[in-house]
Amino acid sequence: MTTTHDATEVQMAPWTNGAAYSDGGFCSIEQAKISVLDMGLTRSDCTYDVVHVWNGRFFRLDAHIDRFLESMARLRLDAGHDRAGLEDILHEVVRRSGLRDSYVSMTCTRGRPAPGSRDLRTCRNNFYCFAVPFIWITTPEQQRTGVHMWISDIPRIPPESVDPVVKNYHWLDFDMALFDAYDHDAQLVVLGDLSGAVTEGAGYNIFAHVDGRWLTPATGALRGVTRQTVIDLVTAAGGIVEQGRLSADDLRRANEVLVTSTAGGVMPVTTLHGQPVGDGMPGPRTRELHDLYWSSHEDPAWSTPVRA
């Protein structure tokens, strides 16, 4: 009796820890694995994108798929699915997870070369994706009081070597910087380029409100979809966003600082390298942008219901 009951439950239960599409089929996230010989691992030769689902709706799915397709073209990768095919798989993987709020990641790796070859042109590229419960870089609770950010001494990998516009897994600079941040009781970190200009953090873009406008790096960082959303929201409300050079000095004298990510939205930075930003509390502009961002998730222009 117990066995039958369990079996039915397993069959009926959604994969609430996450669902994946891997090796051409759907499986639970725990079963989603790649070969230790895949060059997506052994050379980090891959690109990825992350879109989120909030309250049963994808947010700006088109923008994420646009970027994913562009990134694959840049790296000479082929997922083996066109835009419609990718959308079908993403809808299905979220549907199978049963998640209403989800972090949905898609990756195309170089794959494995032909036996006995090291020639990249012989590789069969490998596409997989998964939907897991929504991931918060900083939780809503932390966002109410604000988050501490460390300014790292480690320079971000330069765009000439690996272009951050092609979303990639080259994160050792970020992770080593994060350990530095932890050592200074900070949860977030931002890296500079070789000239000292601010670039981006470990999965987030950065904005500073300084001299009466928002300033965010024009180059050296991912062109984040949440970054673009903040630019759109500020501009629509009559504010100014300048995409230019953001120096560490600008950052230190800003009255508000925020970071943006698909994994958490618009997040206030209230302490920077041990010093308070403004009065050390989330500022009014950041709070307003945070609220605008989340309310925009019901807008049909920016969101798509997950297919039943």
Next chain:
Amino acid sequence: MTTTHDATEVQMAPWTNGAAYSDGGFCSIEQAKISVLDMGLTRSDCTYDVVHVWNGRFFRLDAHIDRFLESMARLRLDAGHDRAGLEDILHEVVRRSGLRDSYVSMTCTRGRPAPGSRDLRTCRNNFYCFAVPFIWITTPEQQRTGVHMWISDIPRIPPESVDPVVKNYHWLDFDMALFDAYDHDAQLVVLGDLSGAVTEGAGYNIFAHVDGRWLTPATGALRGVTRQTVIDLVTAAGGIVEQGRLSADDLRRANEVLVTSTAGGVMPVTTLHGQPVGDGMPGPRTRELHDLYWSSHEDPAWSTPVRA
């Protein structure tokens, strides 16, 4: 009858395509996989090393394990095995493969964070290794006639961002450079640093014989075990190796150029960016080093028999 015969064969047959140690047990290379959520993949947050077995003997195993232990310490990674434990697993994985000539790779990844966390300190690090048939970056046949190398315009990821001394999978710069090389009918590629000095190629160090001595980059490259072996062999024979700055000009006017890698040993470069090196044939010094390198594999000071 057939079934019994097959079953016996399967049980007896070594994993000649490769054997692996993964998730705490031994398996065939085809079964060796890692989770798509492992930060060794999603952040390339890992280090690895590759040692080879030739004619049933590990070559300079101590040097590889020294470097692997140092790299893990630098990245705050813990494989969960001490030197003796690592050696036991490496011997066993080669023994199970049944391979006499093998490429033996070991990796320690950051692993997965605790559920709901992104804090790297909550990750359980993941160690795996595998033995597959020996991999040649250039085959012995190609080495007889020499190999074409392209000088890439893409700068190598700088050591300040990701230190190449810590052997790592940050290879998108290499792979994009390799596509450039293919487009110019070259099989190998070498990258410069941001100042234009030569660094390393996609898995190999570089030496140029110029002005009466061998010159190899002192910085900006992995401290390869085969590189060190060439330094040891040249020095023992009364020759000179300078570890210093190797410019593209030095490279172009060298009378001999070679690359070194565990995956292939000492390999002659006979065409550089479309121009012949010297007379366009493997030079006498390179040929001699090639022979010295391979004959040193029986030397008990540098090799260890795989345990039966």
